[in-house]
Amino acid sequence: MQGLMMNLPLTISALxxxxxxxxxxxxxxxxxxxxxxxxxxxxxxxxxxRQLANALAALGVKPGERxxxxxxxxxxxxxxxxxxxxxxxxxxxxxxxxxxxxxxYIINHAEDRFVFLDLTFLPLVEKLAPLCPGxxxxxxxxxxxxxxxxxxxxxxxxxxxxxxxxxxxxxxxLDENSASSLCYTSGTTGNPKGVLFSHRSTxxxxxxxxxxxxLNLSARDVILPVVPMFHVNAWxxxxxxxxxxxxxxxxxxxxxxxxxxxxxxxxxxxxSAGVPTVWLGLLQHMERNGLRFSTLRRTVIGGSACPPAMIxxxxxxxxxxxxxxxxxxxxxxxGTVNSFKAxxxxxxxxxxxALQGKQGRPIHGVEMKIIDDDGKALPHDGQAYGNLMVRGxxxxxxxxxxxxxxPLIDGWFPTGDVATIDGDGYMxxxxxxxxxxxxxxxxxxxxxxxxxxxxxxxVAEAAVVGVPHPKWDERPLLLVxxxxxxxxxxxxxxxxxxxxxxKWWIPDDVVFLDQLPHTATGKLLKTRLREQFRNYGLPxx
Ligand code: ADP
Numbered sequence: 037m038q039g040l041m042m043n044l045p046l047t048i049s050a051l052x053x054x055x056x057x058x059x060x061x062x063x064x065x066x067x068x069x070x071x072x073x074x075x076x077x078x079x080x081x082x083x084x085x086r087q088l089a090n091a092l093a094a095l096g097v098k099p100g101e102r103x104x105x106x107x108x109x110x111x112x113x114x115x116x117x118x119x120x121x122x123x124x125x126x127x128x129x130x131x132x133x134x135x136x137x138x139x140x141y142i143i144n145h146a147e148d149r150f151v152f153l154d155l156t157f158l159p160l161v162e163k164l165a166p167l168c169p170g171x172x173x174x175x176x177x178x179x180x181x182x183x184x185x186x187x188x189x190x191x192x193x194x195x196x197x198x199x200x201x202x203x204x205x206x207x208x209x210l211d212e213n214s215a216s217s218l219c220y221t222s223g224t225t226g227n228p229k230g231v232l233f234s235h236r237s238t239x240x241x242x243x244x245x246x247x248x249x250x251l252n253l254s255a256r257d258v259i260l261p262v263v264p265m266f267h268v269n270a271w272x273x274x275x276x277x278x279x280x281x282x283x284x285x286x287x288x289x290x291x292x293x294x295x296x297x298x299x300x301x302x303x304x305x306x307x308s309a310g311v312p313t314v315w316l317g318l319l320q321h322m323e324r325n326g327l328r329f330s331t332l333r334r335t336v337i338g339g340s341a342c343p344p345a346m347i348x349x350x351x352x353x354x355x356x357x358x359x360x361x362x363x364x365x366x367x368x369x370x371g372t373v374n375s376f377k378a379x380x381x382x383x384x385x386x387x388x389x390a391l392q393g394k395q396g397r398p399i400h401g402v403e404m405k406i407i408d409d410d411g412k413a414l415p416h417d418g419q420a421y422g423n424l425m426v427r428g429x430x431x432x433x434x435x436x437x438x439x440x441x442x443p444l445i446d447g448w449f450p451t452g453d454v455a456t457i458d459g460d461g462y463m464x465x466x467x468x469x470x471x472x473x474x475x476x477x478x479x480x481x482x483x484x485x486x487x488x489x490x491x492x493x494x495v496a497e498a499a500v501v502g503v504p505h506p507k508w509d510e511r512p513l514l515l516v517x518x519x520x521x522x523x524x525x526x527x528x529x530x531x532x533x534x535x536x537x538x539k540w541w542i543p544d545d546v547v548f549l550d551q552l553p554h555t556a557t558g559k560l561l562k563t564r565l566r567e568q569f570r571n572y573g574l575p576x577x
Contacts, residue, residue, distance in 0.1 A: 045212035046239035049122035051278040053207065056082035059255060059281030065303050066110040067288035067295070069155050070182050074111055078278070081115060086205035087198040088119035094201070095173070097149060099124035099208075102218060104148035104171075106132045106139075106157040109265050109286040112177040112194060116152050117265070117274055121216040121235070122207050128218040129266040132157050133556035134228070140167045142220050142228055145437070152177055152194070155184070156289055162187055212236040218436060219268055221365045222556050230436030231365045233269075237430040241368040242275035244399045244430075249375045251307070251336055251359065255281040258303055258331070262287060262296060262310035263339070267557050268369040271309055271336070271361075293321025297329075304331045311339035311558040312346060316497065319349055320519075332356050336373075338363060340559045341465060341483045343490040344393045351389075362395035362465060366432040366449060371404070372396035372463050393487065394464040395455075402428045404463060405448070406455055418458030421466050421479070424451045454479075471562050473502035473510050480512055480541050482562075485533075489514060492532050494522035499552050499560045500543060503572045513569055514543035517552055524548075544574045 055062070060079035068074050097103060103120045105127065107113040120127040128146050130139060143151065143164070151168075152175045153161055161174055165188055174188055179195040216235045220228035246253040253259065259282050261270040269275070277284045285303045287296060296318055299305065315337060321327070335350065338361035350356040363369030374396030380388065398404045406414045406422035414420040425448040433444060443449060454472055457463045466472070466481040473480040482500040489498035497517040502510035518524050526546045533542040547569070553561040 049207035055278040066286040083203035085118045087201040089123045089205040090201035104151035106153040241430040245276045257282040260285040260305045293318040309336035343487040345491045368430040394462045416457040424453045424455040494524035512543040
């Protein structure tokens with residue numbers, strides 16, 4: 037027997053329509069690339085989104101066709117998100133921090149018909165454009181006044197493009213399983229692979245992200261996504277904010293501590309989200325200048341492991357709750373968020389901090405298990421570690437254009453992460469499977485060692501890689517960036533590990549560096565470090 041409820045599809049256009057109708061005067065504030073601050077409301081945004089939808093139709097963009105973006109977090113990027121997906125085309129966000137060859141590959145692989153770009157990326161696009169013959173036009177996200185001279189023959193101006201188009205547009209009623217947006221993983225090995233989200237997966241993910249034990253979003257919040265809109269749709273925040281009617285603040289290209297802190301204060305930001313490296317810069321700026329947060333209540337930290345020292349600093353020095361989260365592009369991206377259960381109220385500060393170092397509990401919609409190399413499910417005892425497998429309605433089942441074959445194993449997506457799950461359902465990543473250090477047949481968690489190292493007051497950032505060892509196969513080598521002005525030597529650093537990790541986990545040596553390499557999404561670039569230190573001579577004896 038069928039239920040007798042309305043069968044309305046879940047669509048992205050419904051999100052912005054809801055925000056415009058019921059939170060019409062709520063603001064969207066952006067730091068403009070051209071300089072200054074832009075502010076308008078959800079109602080204004082919906083008007084311009086529909087103008088853009090009309091302009092896309094006039095350009096001949098068809099349902100299912102891809103429209104690329106090379107852009108920072110800002111109001112025009114927000115308009116493109118909704119206009120493109122809402123009118124049944126696919127919004128393809130491109131990470132501008134990738135190598136130009138990768139960007140060219142991605143644009144051509146996605147077969148982008150048009151690409152929208154911020155002023156910052158014009159020099160890049162002038163170089164790429166001749167290698168992307170399928171792109172009919174490049175749209176510069178600015179007004180006539182700021183249009184620079186350019187060698188590009190098919191360069192359009194965003195404001196000219198939408199000018200003269202009406203702000204009425206009938207959003208099509210789509211099949212909710214139709215594609216809405218496309219995001220390529222950075223592809224540390226091989227070519228980047230495209231994850232193709234649908235309207236249904238995006239809306240379900242947006243609902244789940246708002247839950248109190250997830251990001252806890254509401255119409256009383258002011259959200260500043262530091263995580264870029266080209267990094268898995270800014271973790272879905274442009275959708276979740278429209279769904280709840282939260283005020284949105286976009287930081288543009290200015291991701292340094294001073295600019296972010298200024299926006300937090302002037303706009304009354306209550307919640308933010310980003311990768312640990314961004315918060316590192318912000319916390320250093322705060323400390324140097326003796327600053328406080330007057331409205332910030334919580335921040336979501338994910339993308340790589342959030343060191344307990346960072347959680348401690350946010351919570352104890354600044355009174356800001358940290359929501360440690362884990363996910364990946366293939367999961368839209370949210371998989372787990374770390375929030376407490378009622379029974380954890382009894383824990384003391386140190387025990388709570390230790391728990392928050394874990395990546396958290398699965399949000400309903402994400403099923404999770406760990407398996408050994410033979411596919412056998414492992415117990416949820418917080419000790420056994422294995423390959424983390426997931427499934428759910430916002431998890432990828434195949435990559436765009438069949439790239440990489442069928443990734444699923446018995447209907448589960450293998451994350452490539454190694455993890456434990458405890459009896460309360462808290463998952464902890466011990467490593468990416470390719471970063472695990474195998475010493476004498478046992479595994480050493482590089483994340484654990486890095487977290488410990490950054491607990492030392494003189495350490496700004498740390499990475500641990502396995503280097504070949506004649507007896508133990510591999511041993512950990514610690515690479516450290518000192519805080520500005522701090523003094524720290526090898527012996528003191530190694531002594532710091534004593535009593536904090538198992539004795540045989542203590543790194544064999546320390547190398548001090550001025551900086552560590554990062555990927556286009558802000559993670560430690562371990563492949564580069566492994567390559568660089570492949571022949572490193574560890575001290576013997
Ligand atoms: P990439 O394109 O770099 O793969 P993703 O954002 O999809 O970008 O990366 C997902 C991976 O990032 C996960 O598989 C995991 O290894 C790592 N990751 C994400 N969040 C965390 C976290 N909180 N702790 C540890 N690792 C994390």
